Amino acid sequence: MSEALPFAYVRFDGRQLLRHATGPGRRLRIDGRCIGGEPVAGAFAHVCALPDAAAALRFDEPEVQQARRDALAWWIPMLGDALVCLSTFALDASRCAGAMTVTRAPAPWGDDPFARLFPGTVARPDFLCPVAPPAGPVIERYAGAPWPGGHFG
Amino acid sequence: MAELVPGSRFPDLDLPDHTGRARRLSELAGGDPFALFTSRGWWCPKEQRYLHELCRVQDEFEVAYARIVVVSVDSPEVQSALRAGLGARFTFLSDVERRWIGPLGLCEGTDALHYPYRPAAFTLFPNLSIHRAYNGYWYWGRARMEELRRDMREISEKIRPDWEVPPA
Numbered sequence: 001m002s003e004a005l006p007f008a009y010v011r012f013d014g015r016q017l018l019r020h021a022t023g024p025g026r027r028l029r030i031d032g033r034c035i036g037g038e039p040v041a042g043a044f045a046h047v048c049a050l051p052d053a054a055a056a057l058r059f060d061e062p063e064v065q066q067a068r069r070d071a072l073a074w075w076i077p078m079l080g081d082a083l084v085c086l087s088t089f090a091l092d093a094s095r096c097a098g099a100m101t102v103t104r105a106p107a108p109w110g111d112d113p114f115a116r117l118f119p120g121t122v123a124r125p126d127f128l129c130p131v132a133p134p135a136g137p138v139i140e141r142y143a144g145a146p147w148p149g150g151h152f153g
Numbered sequence: 154m155a156e157l158v159p160g161s162r163f164p165d166l167d168l169p170d171h172t173g174r175a176r177r178l179s180e181l182a183g184g185d186p187f188a189l190f191t192s193r194g195w196w197c198p199k200e201q202r203y204l205h206e207l208c209r210v211q212d213e214f215e216v217a218y219a220r221i222v223v224v225s226v227d228s229p230e231v232q233s234a235l236r237a238g239l240g241a242r243f244t245f246l247s248d249v250e251r252r253w254i255g256p257l258g259l260c261e262g263t264d265a266l267h268y269p270y271r272p273a274a275f276t277l278f279p280n281l282s283i284h285r286a287y288n289g290y291w292y293w294g295r296a297r298m299e300e301l302r303r304d305m306r307e308i309s310e311k312i313r314p315d316w317e318v319p320p321a
Contacts, residue, residue: 069242133174152218
């Protein structure tokens with residue numbers, strides 16, 4: 001991962017999450033650290049997103065902010081050691097296309113706060129790696145970088 | 154024993170967080186200014202009151218690129234329950250083994266039952282340099298929310314290269 005580009009591209013076709021910047025499916029930005037290490041075999045990804053290019057909300061919308069607050073408050077603690085990584089999907093500097101929560105085992109996906117934004121699909125990606133969960137309470141995002149990725153300087 | 158005074162470097166604590174995951178203080182800072190609090194534990198009514206105050210100011214920290222970290226001798230499970238009850242979204246670090254309480258010189262020796270941390274607060278640069286230190290042994294010595302806002306502003310002013318708005 002380049003330090004100058006704090007995100008990586010994946011694609012989502014409505015069923016699977018693919019590690020390609022080009023090809024079929026909708027192109028989404030994820031926190032680049034999620035593909036920066038040793039992948040977790042057999043991981044489950046709850047992908048709260050739609051392949052439709054119009055399915056997006058602004059990151060600054062209250063419902064998107066509240067989903068991040070809930071992730072920090074109880075979703076991440078509830079998942080415990082099962083959590084592999086978590087990232088919102090960014091489209092550009094201001095729009096959010098949802099989020100993915102990646103775990104080592106099936107989780108109570110119905111509780112996923114990001115499922116309030118877009119419906120969830122369980123995918124089985126083989127390229128995502130462990131990332132230390134975000135330390136709260138920061139929910140603010142660096143323009144263009146999917147939360148919790150990015151930093152100044 | 155660490156000298157916890159303005160200008161010195163706070164030790165890079167390595168402790169489990171409220172979920173039991175291993176964390177380092179420098180990792181939690183994540184390049185942002187932050188406020189570190191040592192807290193007696195869940196049982197102390199003064200701590201409960203003060204943590205409620207921190208929960209009120211967390212709404213500002215969460216949008217202002219700044220962090221809050223609380224260290225206590227509670228176990229991660231107890232911290233997790235306390236955190237949920239408070240509605241806190243910041244990180245708690247558990248020193249249930251009291252590994253850092255001695256090296257930091259922050260043991261509240263007057264409590265021979267819990268051997269907890271003495272309440273204190275430190276406002277820190279991302280590199281863990283101490284900006285200000287507060288002694289909260291008496292409740293009125295604790296960092297007030299206005300003082301935290303002032304300190305976060307002073308640190309941000311020094312570390313954000315675009316604090317003065319860049320020319321368009």
